[in-house]
Amino acid sequence: MAPAAVEHPPARLTVLSGPSGVGKGTVVAEVRRRHPEVWVSVSATTRRRRPGEVDGVHYHFVSDAEFDRLIAEDGLLEWAEYAGNRYGTPAAPVRERLAAGAPALLEIELQGARQVRAREADAQLVFLAPPSWAELESRLAGRGSEPPAVQEERLRIAQAELDAAGEFDVVVVNDDVARAADELVGWLTAPSPRSLRSSGAPE
Template identity: 85%
Template sequence: MARPHARLTVLSGPSGVGKGTVVAEVRRRHPEVWVSVSATTRKPRPGEVDGEHYWFVDDAFFDDLIAKGGLLEWAEYAGNRYGTPKDPVDEQLRAGSPALLEIELQGARQVRERAPEAQLVFLAPPSWAALVSRLAGRGTEHPEVQERRLALAQAELDAAGEFDVVVVNDDVARAADELVRLLTAPPPAGP
């Protein structure tokens, strides 16, 4: 891996595009890359581990984080709240290392407002049909939730132009390597 720079990189994209899969591949292929663990009020899916995949918290704890300014960003998505604990990200950047966040569109927009120097990367599906197939194949949600996710996914795809870079998830290993290259590249020179 190239010499890292202390830069905040945000990975976002529509539900079902494979953000978690790409980040898992980044961790597997590049274990030196630090990835923030988000807090969520969502219940764990089968196989998810508290503190590894997410910090699974209740509404009262999440409210407390918001009230104390303990979240870099937070958003409500499909009836649950997700947020990035601020302190671990700040510690990583202060140590001179890059930080990677995997978050939803609303959160990415908040990071853009609060940290304009952050690099925003949009993970796109190879096609709409591939995205629909991935969402339907999950099998962990009720049909009404899937319908809401598809509607949100279309709106999220329309927002790709707000991001600095678009990475197409047509091959997980290639997308992971491209993300690591972006994560470790120096920020562009100012005007």
């Protein structure tokens, strides 16, 4: 008699989003450090590289023409314009990962998260929130890489993004990077988005 098949949980597409300055990139970097088995999608962007960023690791830095080509060829799972730059998720690597039965983590902006929710009903949306509005203002002001007008625009957008937290399945507060990273991984491997909504916490 053939051995019974072992059931594995379905591949999970998890989207991490939140306002600018909340520390999405820092939390994802900590996830990579503490949980190297977690696969994180690398977004494409038209914005310029910041000091210390590595092409293909932090982002795929592309020209406007290349980004246009990706859109035309349906090569992006989602894309959005944010603060004058465009960001998008290359579709092929994500689809390959999910087809292999493994979970995938996307770090994207609110517009992109909404696109993924519309296209992938079973995707799990996680909102990364700051401990307080004052803390978020301090983080944005402390970047020092943008003029005041841009920072003001980011704060305006950040407030709108905070107001959208209710659209997400889970809210993770980034009051401690290591704790937030571990909590995110816990949700990444939790059963299903629908059961998450009913239980309110991972088992």
